[in-house]
Amino acid sequence: MALDKPYKDIPGTTIFDAEQSRLGYHLNQFCMSLMRADNRTRFKADERAYLDEWPMTEEQKRAVLARDLNRCIALGGNIYFLAKIGATDGRSFQQMAGSMTGMSEEEYRDMMVAGGRSVEGNRFLGEDGDAQPHHQPQGQGHAHRNGKA
Amino acid sequence: MARITASVYTSHVPAIGAALDLGKTDEPYWRPLFQGYQPSKDWMAANIPDVIFLVYNDHATAFSQELIPTFAIGCAERFQPADEGWGPRPVPVVQGHPELAR
Structure with a gap:
């Protein structure tokens, strides 16, 4: 089983x-x-x-x-x-962790300094928080890499 | 008879050591953490014990996936700083206490 x-x-x-x-x-x-x-x-x-x-x-x-x-x-x-x-x-751990979300090192640092990612909408799949697959990757780091910014 | 004088704790992500080594302790991202250490540092400087029982979880440093003991006791006379990929940290060699450890 x-x-x-x-x-x-x-x-x-x-x-x-x-x-x-x-x-x-x-x-x-x-x-x-x-x-x-x-x-x-x-x-x-x-x-x-x-x-x-x-x-x-x-x-x-x-x-x-x-x-x-x-x-x-x-x-x-x-x-x-x-x-x-x-x-x-x-690379710093901030840079590594940021890269996993599409965020730049600065965006990731700012999110963490502000208290980290909110759990609201991110408790389980199917909600609408920023960690959900349909909102990932996020951030300017991602946009720059893909020429969208 | 031994006397237990204190029990102190810290968060322990490797990035803390890197922040120290790279002089980042005053950056906004790190300042709250390092400020939080200060009272403990002051207290420990004034209350130096004979022996420290250091308990930690191994962040893939001493052990790879080849061997994963639930508990292990460090019996060496001294422990060199680990090289986690940035090179060994510029910290003193940790003095072991083989008699007590065994």
């Missing part, structure tokens, strides 16, 4: 459960390898070749190359591990 997962309806949040952990094993182990300076150097010199040393799925490798953290999480990545990719790139 499949496990009941009532936590699948949280907008914008993927719970890192046993299933995600299994999916992401090699992706997360690759991230751990970036804790060594010599590995970071090799990764930065040829990202694709370095990723090919790991038994990750092609989808996972492409998500890392694109720095698509949302996709990485959907494919089993865990943010504690993925943060090491950001560190390797010299």
Whole structure:
């Protein structure tokens, strides 16, 4: 019998459960390898070749190359591990978290200083808050990247 | 007989250490957090214990997904600052207490 997962309806949040952990094993182990300076150097010199040393799925490798953290999480990545990719790139956690919403670093910081994202409309899928899939991505960071601003 | 003198806590996201190292503690985003530390820092400076029992959850630093113990006890004589991708933080080596730990 499949496990009941009532936590699948949280907008914008993927719970890192046993299933995600299994999916992401090699992706997360690759991230751990970036804790060594010599590995970071090799990764930065040829990202694709370095990723090919790991038994990750092609989808996972492409998500890392694109720095698509949302996709990485959907494919089993865990943010504690993925943060090491950001560190390797010299990006702050604010920048990483902002990139997952389409917000610029400044927009994300301003939202957090103002108390963070409101839970109103964001408790479960089907409401109308800003974390809902039909309102994501949000922010100027996203608009700039896509030439809409 | 040992005497427990205090119990202190902190939020512990890695970004806090990065903010310290990069001189961001006075930025609006960080100031409230670091101001909140000050009374605890003052108190601890005036009340230095013999030993600290440091309890924390491992943010994918000491352990990868290969081994995930529910509890582990650090028995080393000293613990080097971790390199979480930015290089090791410029903080002192943590002195262990192997006799007590074992």
